[in-house]
Amino acid sequence: MLAEYVYLLDKPESFRRDAAAGKVGRDDIKVSEIQHIGGRSMLVLERISLTTKIYRVSLEREFAAPARLAEPATRPTLEQMSGDQLGQAGVPVLAKTLVIDTDDHPQICGDLEGMILLDSTTLLLANDSDFGVGGAETQFWQVTLSAPAR
Secondary structure, eight states: OOOOBOOOOOOGGGSHHHHHHSOOOGGGOEEEEEEEEETTEEEEEEEOSSOEEEEEEEOOGGGBOOGGGGSTTOSSOGGGOOHHHHHHTTOOOOOOEEEEEGGGOTTSOSOEEEEEEEETTEEEEEEOOGGGGGGOOOOEEEEEOSSOOO
């Protein structure tokens, strides 16, 4: 089955370290990594620069966007719709379960770009060293999750 799913990014101000450092907007948020963790489940790494949030989502059929919205002539497109418009149009949005928020773990630096689930409760995170420009070094953090991710 081919399907399209809607994943809503968190509000920019909810990335606390980034918001404290200066003005943040919707364009600052990135999804740097998505990892399949079995079945229909995935981990999604959502970040700005200093804060990273990792969510678990499940691609269940009831959350698939209506096929009519994939038609090229459909306006507004899914990407153009706000959260309210999606709700008014009856478009389901993926439920997100927070796995980790680095604002709660200040020892983990910002600019995270990679992750791998080593086992159901152990996550390995890697930052983006920007090829060493500005003296940044690649770092890794092993995180033990309070609940199994899969």
